[in-house]
Amino acid sequence: MSGIVWAAASAAGAVLLAAGVVLGRLTAPRGGRAADLDLGTPVERATFHTLHTASLAAPPLRAGLTEETARRAARPLRSLLGTEALCLTDGTAVLAWDGPGEGHHHGGVPDLAAGTLETGRSRSAPTGCADPGCDLRWAVTAPLTGEEGVLGALVAYGPRESAVLVRAATEVARWVSVQLELAELDRSRTRMVEAEIRALRAQISPHFIFNSLAAIASFVRTDPERARDLLLEFADFTRYSFRRHGDFAQLADELRAIEQYLALAGARFGDRLKVTLQIAPEVLPVALPFLCLQPLVENAVKHGLQDRERGCRVTIAARDAGAEAVVTVEDDGVGMDPERLRAVLRGEHPGGSGIGLSNVDERLRQVYGPEHGLVIETGVGAGMKVTARFPKYRPGVHPSRTR
Amino acid sequence: MNQTYAVAAVTAVVLATVLIGALGLRVSRTTSDFYVASRTAGPRLNAAAISGEYLSAASFLGIAGLVLVQGPAMLWYPVGYTAGYLVLLVLVAAPLRRSGAYTLSDFAEARLESRRVRRLASLFVVGIGWLYLLPQLQGAGLTLEILTGAPDWVGGLLVALVVTCTVAAGGMRSITFVQAFQYWLKLTALLVPAFFLVAAWYGDGAPRARFDAPAVLREHTVVRVADTVRIALDAPLTLTVTGTVDAVRYEERSVTLDPGAHHVGGGTVLALPPGTAVPERRAEGADPLGWSQPLAGGRDGHQLYATYGLILATFLGTMGLPHVAVRFYTSPHGRAARRTTLVVLGLIGAFYLLPALYGALGRIYAPELALTGSADAAVLVLPDRILGGALGDVLGACLAGGAFAAFLSTASGLTMSVAGVLAQDVLPSRAVRHFRLATPLATAVPLAVGVAASKVPVADAVGLAFAVSASSFCPLLVLGIWWRRLTPPGAAAGLLLGGGSALAAVMATRAGLAPAGWPHTLMAWPAVWSVPLGFLTMVLVSLATPRSVPAGTAATLARLHLPERFTAPVPAQEARR
Numbered sequence: 001m002s003g004i005v006w007a008a009a010s011a012a013g014a015v016l017l018a019a020g021v022v023l024g025r026l027t028a029p030r031g032g033r034a035a036d037l038d039l040g041t042p043v044e045r046a047t048f049h050t051l052h053t054a055s056l057a058a059p060p061l062r063a064g065l066t067e068e069t070a071r072r073a074a075r076p077l078r079s080l081l082g083t084e085a086l087c088l089t090d091g092t093a094v095l096a097w098d099g100p101g102e103g104h105h106h107g108g109v110p111d112l113a114a115g116t117l118e119t120g121r122s123r124s125a126p127t128g129c130a131d132p133g134c135d136l137r138w139a140v141t142a143p144l145t146g147e148e149g150v151l152g153a154l155v156a157y158g159p160r161e162s163a164v165l166v167r168a169a170t171e172v173a174r175w176v177s178v179q180l181e182l183a184e185l186d187r188s189r190t191r192m193v194e195a196e197i198r199a200l201r202a203q204i205s206p207h208f209i210f211n212s213l214a215a216i217a218s219f220v221r222t223d224p225e226r227a228r229d230l231l232l233e234f235a236d237f238t239r240y241s242f243r244r245h246g247d248f249a250q251l252a253d254e255l256r257a258i259e260q261y262l263a264l265a266g267a268r269f270g271d272r273l274k275v276t277l278q279i280a281p282e283v284l285p286v287a288l289p290f291l292c293l294q295p296l297v298e299n300a301v302k303h304g305l306q307d308r309e310r311g312c313r314v315t316i317a318a319r320d321a322g323a324e325a326v327v328t329v330e331d332d333g334v335g336m337d338p339e340r341l342r343a344v345l346r347g348e349h350p351g352g353s354g355i356g357l358s359n360v361d362e363r364l365r366q367v368y369g370p371e372h373g374l375v376i377e378t379g380v381g382a383g384m385k386v387t388a389r390f391p392k393y394r395p396g397v398h399p400s401r402t403r
Numbered sequence: 404m405n406q407t408y409a410v411a412a413v414t415a416v417v418l419a420t421v422l423i424g425a426l427g428l429r430v431s432r433t434t435s436d437f438y439v440a441s442r443t444a445g446p447r448l449n450a451a452a453i454s455g456e457y458l459s460a461a462s463f464l465g466i467a468g469l470v471l472v473q474g475p476a477m478l479w480y481p482v483g484y485t486a487g488y489l490v491l492l493v494l495v496a497a498p499l500r501r502s503g504a505y506t507l508s509d510f511a512e513a514r515l516e517s518r519r520v521r522r523l524a525s526l527f528v529v530g531i532g533w534l535y536l537l538p539q540l541q542g543a544g545l546t547l548e549i550l551t552g553a554p555d556w557v558g559g560l561l562v563a564l565v566v567t568c569t570v571a572a573g574g575m576r577s578i579t580f581v582q583a584f585q586y587w588l589k590l591t592a593l594l595v596p597a598f599f600l601v602a603a604w605y606g607d608g609a610p611r612a613r614f615d616a617p618a619v620l621r622e623h624t625v626v627r628v629a630d631t632v633r634i635a636l637d638a639p640l641t642l643t644v645t646g647t648v649d650a651v652r653y654e655e656r657s658v659t660l661d662p663g664a665h666h667v668g669g670g671t672v673l674a675l676p677p678g679t680a681v682p683e684r685r686a687e688g689a690d691p692l693g694w695s696q697p698l699a700g701g702r703d704g705h706q707l708y709a710t711y712g713l714i715l716a717t718f719l720g721t722m723g724l725p726h727v728a729v730r731f732y733t734s735p736h737g738r739a740a741r742r743t744t745l746v747v748l749g750l751i752g753a754f755y756l757l758p759a760l761y762g763a764l765g766r767i768y769a770p771e772l773a774l775t776g777s778a779d780a781a782v783l784v785l786p787d788r789i790l791g792g793a794l795g796d797v798l799g800a801c802l803a804g805g806a807f808a809a810f811l812s813t814a815s816g817l818t819m820s821v822a823g824v825l826a827q828d829v830l831p832s833r834a835v836r837h838f839r840l841a842t843p844l845a846t847a848v849p850l851a852v853g854v855a856a857s858k859v860p861v862a863d864a865v866g867l868a869f870a871v872s873a874s875s876f877c878p879l880l881v882l883g884i885w886w887r888r889l890t891p892p893g894a895a896a897g898l899l900l901g902g903g904s905a906l907a908a909v910m911a912t913r914a915g916l917a918p919a920g921w922p923h924t925l926m927a928w929p930a931v932w933s934v935p936l937g938f939l940t941m942v943l944v945s946l947a948t949p950r951s952v953p954a955g956t957a958a959t960l961a962r963l964h965l966p967e968r969f970t971a972p973v974p975a976q977e978a979r980r
Contacts, residue, residue: 250735252735280579282444282578282579282732282733284444284735285732285734320578321838322819322822322823322838323505323823392505392509392732393503393504393505393506395513397503398503399503
């Protein structure tokens with residue numbers, strides 16, 4: 001019995017504690033506001049107030065001119081202007097209305113804004129309102145401009161014609177226009193980064209396509225069955241490589257693409273190419289940048305078989321290392337002068353080789369940060385070992401559907 | 404007990420673990436085996452790995468010891484340990500996998516998009532990991548003490564060293580294979596001796612364990628009482644004493660004790676004639692409840708409360724154990740994670756039939772262990788006690804090997820999780836080097852605390868880790884997965900208040916600061932009040948801060964709940980078939 005009493009008492013304590021936390025959170029901002037009681041002269045405080053109101057309107061406008069952002073910006077803009085009502089329009093529809101009188105003035109907005117949208121100049125006009133109790137007698141229309149001309153208009157309503165309101169509305173509209181231009185700048189910067197990432201996405205080389213088709217062609221007469229299998233691998237591999245959407249894939253899918261690539265390379269090089277795999281099942285679900293391993297394997301095959309009559313062995317290993325997966329691609333080929341390799345990774349491509357390596361390196365650094373670039377161990381005649389480390393989890397890195 | 408066999412068995416288990424861990428993947432494969440090489444771990448392999456990592460010293464030794472001392476009430480432990488996976492299966496398994504999170508901190512970050520909540524969650528991962536490591540190392544110490552007579556810190560040090568070295572050296576490369584192997588090793592190590600023991604018990608005329616009366620000694624028994632205990636007698640007892648009883652010193656004297664309570668000093672050796680009822684060991688203010696009461700936690704009385712505390716902690720705590728959560732990452736998709744959990748339920752359920760059997764046999768053949776305070780050793784001494792001879796030695800060695808497999812697998816899993824989180828979120832920068840530095844830290848803290856802290860039954864100590872996990876990560880996971888209005892401030896407040904209070908209560912209990920009686924019960928079994936506290940705080944604070952709902956909540960929840968078919972890739976080889 002006393003157990004129930006105790007449980008009830010502790011539950012009540014829990015409720016009280018939680019209620020206290022909630023109360024504290026709710027009351028905290030009020031205490032904060034009381035702090036700015038005597039700060040500066042009235043003029044200075046008016047300036048602070050204006051700047052603060054403007055700063056409230058800025059964040060939504062920095063996301064561009066849409067219904068959602070206009071709605072959130074309209075209220076601070078109206079208090080900035082101190083008018084009866086304020087409306088933001090994009091030329092075709094009313095995006096947001098703040099203040100009274102939306103019901104019967106809504107329909108008149110396109111007519112009021114039409115002149116401004118066409119000329120890009122502010123104008124003041126009577127609203128011609130039929131309701132004698134309505135304060136919205138005059139409207140000032142000011143243009144909102146972006147890089148591509150007039151985007152919309154700001155309409156401020158007042159009880160009488162006023163040069164001050166015209167001036168104020170024009171200035172506010174100009175300020176809004178600057179914010180909208182910044183928004184466009186943000187968007188184009190994002191687009192540029194995206195375009196760069198897309199350009200960095202590995203491309204299969206045309207040589208690979210010619211060589212594969214030539215190798216398949218050589219089997220068409222002698223071994224039609226094998227030629228058919230190889231064509232199917234080729235189809236699968238190209239479909240995977242040419243996919244458009246998603247920047248990340250699972251390691252299991254990447255390995256599958258590598259398998260197809262090696263099957264095609266094997267058709268060309270025959271017994272000279274040997275492959276060893278050591279894959280830990282724990283790391284197969286790891287998400288990693290799309291097609292970032294295939295260039296490493298391609299590089300290993302190319303280096304391994306360069307200037308050599310005897311064959312080469314390519315070793316691909318993926319192992320579990322706590323919160324990371326470590327993938328190594330190793331060949332016992334000609335290797336590379338470390339100085340030359342450094343130049344390749346810096347982006348200078350003597351002889352055009354190694355684009356794959358620097359591309360993968362750059363993408364890994366972009367996605368996971370500078371400490372996750374490729375680690376390459378090599379020397380002339382000593383083969384090459386490329387190590388890449390992939391965190392098992394990174395915010396925003398999710399594999400997308402591949403096939 | 405013959406030391407040679409046991410030491411050989413323990414060495415073999417340690418070597419096998421290290422070798423499989425290091426060499427498991429050194430099998431060369433050619434191109435034609437690409438399909439085999441890139442196949443994900445199936446639900447059965449993965450489930451065996453999860454079970455292997457999960458079945459710790461508490462399961463292997465602790466439950467039998469508790470059943471021996473306190474009776475069938477203690478079966479709530481295996482029930483709870485297993486049922487935790489049912490809750491995990493229904494509420495958490497598939498969405499957790501789909502979230503793409505590797506650790507619980509990752510989940511907090513993925514769901515709440517907040518680095519602060521992530522750091523807070525990491526602190527709890529480390530705290531729970533240490534609380535859970537502590538009894539593993541203590542259990543290892545106890546086992547080695549029984550096997551070889553070494554001081555009780557040697558076993559813990561040995562396990563800590565082996566685990567630290569293999570983990571820091573990156574030796575646990577094929578951890579799924581290692582842990583799956585450990586599960587089958589542990590099951591075999593308990594199952595094979597169980598057959599012999601049950602056969603011997605049957606040949607002995609199948610004596611029944613006495614549930615309501617004190618257990619009766621079957622032969623002349625010498626008991627060494629390690630710590631001072633208070634015993635209660637219902638009838639006069641004649642025995643030979645070397646040491647202190649009721650503040651009187653005896654040297655191999657025959658003494659007759661009257662009915663009532665007596666104090667037996669630490670280090671006293673009691674020689675009991677056959678046929679005596681084993682005196683009940685009892686703490687202050689204990690309730691004289693029989694052995695067959697279906698309620699747990701008899702030390703303070705208040706069994707009903709303690710039983711509910713245990714049930715809540717184990718049912719809801721499993722999902723928040725750091726080493727369990729990371730294993731789900733190995734499943735290729737959410738459906739496989741769910742299927743894996745189902746297999747885990749079967750594997751663990753099968754395993755837990757055995758400790759109960761050992762507990763009951765221990766009550767018949769080794770009841771005096773209840774008096775010595777090292778009842779956790781019941782599983783280890785039974786073969787020697789029942790069978791004796793070479794067969795007893797071999798089976799005892801088999802059990803010792805199994806017990807070490809339990810310490811090693813759980814400790815290595817926990818160490819990897821704790822060290823990973825320490826290196827990633829607690830120590831300054833992220834690098835492989837830091838993981839190596841973090842590993843000794845991850846094992847050194849529980850090792851040091853284990854030497855200093857008071858001895859608590861292994862299963863009890865694990866229960867404390869479960870309680871903290873149930874009050875911190877259970878609200879975070881359940882609300883994070885099923886409630887779209889959870890906010891970062893809400894989650895942080897819930898973690899701090901629910902998990903923090905449970906952690907504080909548990910630490911105070913372990914440090915011996917809790918006053919006796921009700922406060923002790925409340926603090927030793929915090930789950931009853933701390934789990935609702937955690938949930939309530941999270942909900943209320945989230946409702947009070949509706950503006951902090953993360954921007955990506957809708958997208959995150961869609962990813963958690965929609966099958967991967969709509970959001971992510973189907974593994975290649977499955978799509979092909």
